[in-house]
Amino acid sequence: MDANPNLSPESGGFNPTMDMRQFTAFFNQVAQIQGHINKQLNPSQDPASPYFILPSENSGIPITNVTLNGANYGAWSRAMERALKSKNKIKFIDGSIKKPESTNSIFETWERCNTYVVAWINLSLSPDISQNVLWTNIAYKLWNDLNHRYYQGDRFRVAKLYEELYALKQGDFTVTAYFAKLKTIWEELDNFRPISMCACEMKCDCGLGIIRMQRKEDRVTKFLRRLGEQYSNVKSQIMLEGLPSDFFKAEGEEEVEEVGLKPGEDKEAEASCIVLFATKLDT
């Protein structure tokens, strides 16, 4: 039996005057226009749209390892913002994408993204806090709610850290322990009150470089001033001459532990150690 003549190219199907190359070009053009229309109709298909969700995305896996505990709002919100930015979902918390009407064609797509963001935020809350916001299921409302509740806690924590800082001195601590305590306080303060990275290319003229340098100097001074009296020689030497710029820079963390610091044992080792600690603040 003969093949169905209707399917032969000569009798129809497509224009016989159009050769294969032309057909391919035509087909690609149609596909492109179609893709463009699809993106406009359904932004969830457009990888550049905030409505786009990667197939590998999982609303059950935390996107940050910082858990909001009520006293770390600054660190938590920054970590969360970074993570959401990397997933192109920041607009769901900053209010630029609002909940659409349920009759709007985008509603289902919005709802899906919102559900992801709410789940990710909830995964990063301590159980107590999570209970408090259980019924808030719109991402930007949840974000604002958490800000109102916990941002305040931040200021008290910062004040407390400054009090601890002023009161801290070496006393009976080893230099290593004293240094570690200072560093812990400073790191937490930096989380609450970060100095932005400057974007100047060669020479800094935005002012941030100077602010950063002054903060380093203040910290070296604080570290030295509250060291025990037994280190007064090294202290005054560094205060007068400043820090050797390349001193011990290449040495690792373990080196400090190894040298240790037992007052009076080895004057030179002690001096090196103090300088090393002070230099470590300078980074």
Ligand SMILES: [Zn+2]
């Ligand atoms: Zn700058």
